[in-house]
Amino acid sequence: xxxxxxxxxxxxxxxxxxxxxxxxxxxxxxxxxxxxxxxxxxxxxxxxxxxxxxxxxxxxxxxxxxxxxxxxxxxxxxxxxxxxxxxxxxxxxxxxxxxxxxxxxxxxxxxxxxxxxxxxxxxxxxxxxxxxxxxxxxxxxxxxxxxxxxxxxxxxxxxxxxxxxxxxxxxxxxxxxxxxxxxxxxxxxxxxxxxxxxxxxxxxxxxxxxxxxxxxxxxxxxxxxxxxxxxxxxxxxxxxxxxxxxxxxxxxxxxxxxxxxxxxxxxxxxxxxxxxxxxxxxxxxxxxxxxxxxxxxxxxxxxxxxxxxxxxxxxxxxxxxxxxxxxxxxxxxxxxxxxxxxxxxxxxxxxxxxxxxxxxxxxxxxxxxxxxxxxxxxxxxxxxxxxxxxxxxxxxxxxxxxxxxxxxxxxxxxxxxxxxxxxxxxxxxxxxxxxxxxxxxxxxxxxxxxxxxxxxxxxxxxxxxxxxxxxxxxxxxxxxxxxxxxxxxxxxxxxxxxxxxxxxxxxxxxxxxxxxxxxxxxxxxxxxxxxxxxxxxxxxxxxxxxxxxxxxxxxxxxxxxxxxxxxxxxxxxxxxxxxxxxxxxxxxxxxxxxxxxxxxxxxxxxxxxxxxxxxxxxxxxxxxxxx
Amino acid sequence: xxxxxxxxxxxxxxxxxxxxxxxxxxxxxxxxxxxxxxxxxxxxxxxxxxxxxxxxxxxxxxxxxxxxxxxxxxxxxxxxxxxxxxxxxxxxxxxxxxxxxxxxxxxxxxxxxxxxxxxxxxxxxxxxxxxxxxxxxxxxxxxxxxxxxxxxxxxxxxxxxxxxxxxxxxxxxxxxxxxxxxxxxxxxxxxxxxxxxxxxxxxxxxxxxxxxxxxxxxxxxxxxxxxxxxxxxxxxxxxxxxxxxxxxxxxxxxxxxxxxxxxxxxxxxxxxxxxxxxxxxxxxxxxxxxxxxxxxxxxxxxxxxxxxxxxxxxxxxxxxxxxxxxxxxxxxxxxxxxxxxxxxxxxxxx
Numbered sequence: 001x002x003x004x005x006x007x008x009x010x011x012x013x014x015x016x017x018x019x020x021x022x023x024x025x026x027x028x029x030x031x032x033x034x035x036x037x038x039x040x041x042x043x044x045x046x047x048x049x050x051x052x053x054x055x056x057x058x059x060x061x062x063x064x065x066x067x068x069x070x071x072x073x074x075x076x077x078x079x080x081x082x083x084x085x086x087x088x089x090x091x092x093x094x095x096x097x098x099x100x101x102x103x104x105x106x107x108x109x110x111x112x113x114x115x116x117x118x119x120x121x122x123x124x125x126x127x128x129x130x131x132x133x134x135x136x137x138x139x140x141x142x143x144x145x146x147x148x149x150x151x152x153x154x155x156x157x158x159x160x161x162x163x164x165x166x167x168x169x170x171x172x173x174x175x176x177x178x179x180x181x182x183x184x185x186x187x188x189x190x191x192x193x194x195x196x197x198x199x200x201x202x203x204x205x206x207x208x209x210x211x212x213x214x215x216x217x218x219x220x221x222x223x224x225x226x227x228x229x230x231x232x233x234x235x236x237x238x239x240x241x242x243x244x245x246x247x248x249x250x251x252x253x254x255x256x257x258x259x260x261x262x263x264x265x266x267x268x269x270x271x272x273x274x275x276x277x278x279x280x281x282x283x284x285x286x287x288x289x290x291x292x293x294x295x296x297x298x299x300x301x302x303x304x305x306x307x308x309x310x311x312x313x314x315x316x317x318x319x320x321x322x323x324x325x326x327x328x329x330x331x332x333x334x335x336x337x338x339x340x341x342x343x344x345x346x347x348x349x350x351x352x353x354x355x356x357x358x359x360x361x362x363x364x365x366x367x368x369x370x371x372x373x374x375x376x377x378x379x380x381x382x383x384x385x386x387x388x389x390x391x392x393x394x395x396x397x398x399x400x401x402x403x404x405x406x407x408x409x410x411x412x413x414x415x416x417x418x419x420x421x422x423x424x425x426x427x428x429x430x431x432x433x434x435x436x437x438x439x440x441x442x443x444x445x446x447x448x449x450x451x452x453x454x455x456x457x458x459x460x461x462x463x464x465x466x467x468x469x470x471x472x473x474x475x476x477x478x479x480x481x482x483x484x485x486x487x488x489x490x491x492x493x494x495x496x497x498x499x500x501x502x503x504x505x506x507x508x509x510x511x512x513x514x515x516x517x518x519x520x521x522x523x524x525x526x527x528x529x530x531x532x533x534x535x536x537x538x539x540x541x542x543x544x545x546x547x548x549x550x551x552x553x554x555x556x557x558x559x560x561x562x563x564x565x566x567x568x569x570x571x572x573x574x575x576x577x578x579x580x581x582x583x584x585x586x587x588x589x590x591x592x593x594x595x596x597x598x599x600x601x602x603x604x605x606x607x608x609x610x611x612x613x614x615x616x617x618x619x620x621x622x623x624x625x626x627x
Numbered sequence: 628x629x630x631x632x633x634x635x636x637x638x639x640x641x642x643x644x645x646x647x648x649x650x651x652x653x654x655x656x657x658x659x660x661x662x663x664x665x666x667x668x669x670x671x672x673x674x675x676x677x678x679x680x681x682x683x684x685x686x687x688x689x690x691x692x693x694x695x696x697x698x699x700x701x702x703x704x705x706x707x708x709x710x711x712x713x714x715x716x717x718x719x720x721x722x723x724x725x726x727x728x729x730x731x732x733x734x735x736x737x738x739x740x741x742x743x744x745x746x747x748x749x750x751x752x753x754x755x756x757x758x759x760x761x762x763x764x765x766x767x768x769x770x771x772x773x774x775x776x777x778x779x780x781x782x783x784x785x786x787x788x789x790x791x792x793x794x795x796x797x798x799x800x801x802x803x804x805x806x807x808x809x810x811x812x813x814x815x816x817x818x819x820x821x822x823x824x825x826x827x828x829x830x831x832x833x834x835x836x837x838x839x840x841x842x843x844x845x846x847x848x849x850x851x852x853x854x855x856x857x858x859x860x861x862x863x864x865x866x867x868x869x870x871x872x873x874x875x876x877x878x879x880x881x882x883x884x885x886x887x888x889x890x891x892x893x894x895x896x897x898x899x900x901x902x903x904x905x906x907x908x909x910x911x912x913x914x915x916x917x918x919x920x921x922x923x924x925x926x927x928x929x930x931x932x933x934x935x936x937x938x939x940x941x942x943x944x945x946x947x948x949x950x951x952x953x954x955x956x957x958x959x960x961x962x963x964x965x966x967x968x969x970x971x972x973x974x975x976x977x
Contacts, residue, residue, distance in 0.1 A: 245966070473706025
């Protein structure tokens with residue numbers, strides 16, 4: 001182990017090593033600014049041209065007791081010179097700002113990994129808070145790692161000496177010291193962050209100066225200290241040419257919804273009730289008023305969807321967004337939207353459940369709720385983007401379906417997609433599809449439930465249109481006429497029509513694509529945010545000669561028309577999900593295919609290796625591979 | 628691009644409409660003798676007076692007997708779900724400030740299952756005309772206690788009497804800052820008509836409690852003070868700027884004794900009309916006092932309790948959108964997508 005204090009500070013040239021990919025995890029107290037630190041590194045790496053993928057992992061408590069395990073907040077990011085699909089299984093570098101952060105994260109650091117700790121936080125009080133009898137920095141228990149014990153607090157305080165800041169304010173800047181050190185270690189420019197600090201604290205120049213000094217102090221410490229023998233370079237990735245920005249799933253969702261509104265030439269209305277991890281979508285959309293977006297922070301989840309239904313009734317694009325517990329509260333209103341056949345988009349940013357569950361952690365637990373969580377048979381189309389960037393195009397797709405088929409549509413994201421970031425090739429706005437639909441204005445031949453023969457959509461006759469006055473509601477409607485009807489045969493018919501309308505969307509969505517060979521031993525089928533881990537696992541397995549392919553469903557109701565055909569061309573189908581087996585249940589029930597589930601509900605995304613290992617196990621059970 | 632909401636065809640010059648124009652082709656299916664018939668009739672009667680074309684009027688309801696009313700109005704209508712009508716109306720109002728939106732609800736729908744939506748629509752001053760039919764019972768579900776049922780009431784769900792104290796609808800409306808609060812009675816057709824007229828002309832959130840009889844499950848719900856023989860002595864008809872005077876002989880009134888209301892008789896103990904309280908629809912203290920007066924301790928006040936003017940939710944919402952466009956320009960999608968920090972990857976991946 002090396003400590004910094006007693007070393008003479010001198011400059012000497014160091015080795016530079018080129019790496020394809022580096023994964024860093026910043027971990028500290030939830031008040032230590034780890035999310036910000038990670039985000040700053042991410043934007044810097046992204047702007048440099050690396051492919052990036054991030055995984056913010058923060059506690060539900062805003063400020064849990066200082067130094068406690070529940071208060072540990074982490075931000076993992078992977079940056080690479082190749083195309084990457086996940087934020088990395090294991091970090092190469094763990095930055096632990098205190099003993100709690102070390103204890104909570106050390107298990108994920110592989111032997112030989114670099115561990116940077118703020119040794120100043122390893123006080124006996126902090127150690128005993130998390131059950132360390134003695135400092136792990138001194139007892140040899142970390143000998144498997146490459147440990148860099150740095151008195152970050154003290155060095156940082158020295159760098160900020162003379163500024164009119166309280167000790168507390170000085171201490172709050174130490175994350176920038178750590179960030180500066182990482183910038184140095186990976187040869188990244190400090191400029192974007194320095195600019196960000198100036199912008200952010202433009203009205204508090206002393207705070208800005210403190211943060212800038214902290215950042216530079218960390219960088220210069222790397223430069224002048226001798227403890228790091230190497231610096232690392234991760235060259236830019238060979239991404240598709242074009243203009244990029246870094247984007248999280250929630251940002252892409254909000255942008256996609258605004259784009260859909262422009263493409264449909266109708267105003268967007270967003271009714272929502274604050275809930276983690278969906279609230280950022282409300283915050284974002286509230287800033288897009290100059291696009292005609294109206295946002296409404298409702299009194300509860302039910303009012304949020306109720307107001308969206310009202311807006312759609314009036315001819316706007318009514319949308320609501322929430323997470324699993326909120327979907328539960330919206331169930332009755334979703335049934336109403338299905339009954340009155342109005343377009344609506346429900347955003348479900350899934351989190352760990354049941355009940356309040358794990359508010360800040362990821363899970364894919366709501367698929368069956370969204371599919372079936374309503375009284376009676378009440379079919380609703382479901383789309384699920386696979387990556388943060390895809391949230392944009394599937395936001396538009398959700399609206400395309402909602403408008404064309406006059407139906408509510410569920411858009412399923414999750415905490416991992418919502419908070420995770422990746423480089424996003426900015427689409428050319430002029431090439432985005434026209435998804436507009438007309439209002440019904442023609443009086444002649446108007447009936448509220450007379451359907452388009454192809455889509456089975458009913459006409460959208462909005463209030464204000466003369467001659468089309470009519471009444472809709474939650475009671476069963478007479479086919480075509482739309483009056484209340486309790487007729488048994490009519491009800492049966494209407495149930496079949498509602499089902500056929502949604503099922504028919506299968507003719508209007510792209511087929512299920514297969515990555516790898518079209519047939520073989522094993523198909524790994526996924527949906528949603530597990531895309532990156534599955535894709536990477538399949539790439540590795542294929543590199544090793546296994547007959548494995550990957551297919552990823554973005555449309556979950558209806559499934560693409562060729563789904564069964566794809567499934568039957570493989571000897572085995574493995575479905576990894578962050579739930580106890582929901583898609584696998586649907587697939588087995590629908591196609592009588594003996595698919596196998598691989599299910600983990602730990603509040604964390606899959607690791608690539610987990611899927612790889614499970615696939616190997618399934619392949620081993622198959623015995624001799626097909627030739 | 629196809630037709631959008633903004634470019635919906637302009638309504639033709641308003642024809643002169645009559646009550647008949649607002650009668651839909653649907654057969655009315657309330658129980659014979661129900662108080663709802665009268666409310667429907669008065670509603671249809673006042674509708675031509677507001678200067679809105681039929682297509683620009685929307686009736687939204689929740690669940691309960693009252694919820695059927697939109698089917699009988701030849702306007703746009705939406706019979707929604709339990710308690711949610713104010714929320715749906717809020718969204719419609721936000722999207723379409725050009726429409727006139729009525730919400731029809733009942734004591735159970737508004738004050739029990741939909742209580743939250745009710746209070747928040749009022750505190751936001753959403754410009755909806757909410758008419759709450761109060762029969763102090765659940766009628767459509769065949770006779771359970773409602774939030775306005777009197778304490779100790781024996782119903783199917785409370786065979787040994789309710790143990791819940793009734794809620795004050797007007798008190799709720801006042802606490803939630805509805806900008807128009809009124810009360811009327813199903814059988815007092817002229818008064819009801821006048822009240823609905825005022826409600827329809829109000830700018831902002833309207834809460835009208837209509838005392839209504841359910842002749843099947845709670846017959847005589849309000850009979851003690853609404854019956855023709857007693858009503859003049861047991862109800863106080865409020866008029867803005869006029870003294871609070873009532874009684875067959877027009878000789879009784881309300882005055883303040885300290886801060887407490889007191890019933891007095893003009894001509895007794897030197898009391899004259901000048902001693903009586905003057906009704907003022909803008910006075911919050913007076914409104915608070917009036918919401919607490921009820922039979923048998925006091926005559927039941929009817930009429931407009933409160934009417935004030937403040938900006939409505941949709942006005943403020945539209946103003947924010949307009950302000951954003953004025954300061955930042957109309958949003959451009961390409962600019963938005965390329966917002967924040969961007970970088971360019973060239974053909975060779977550098």
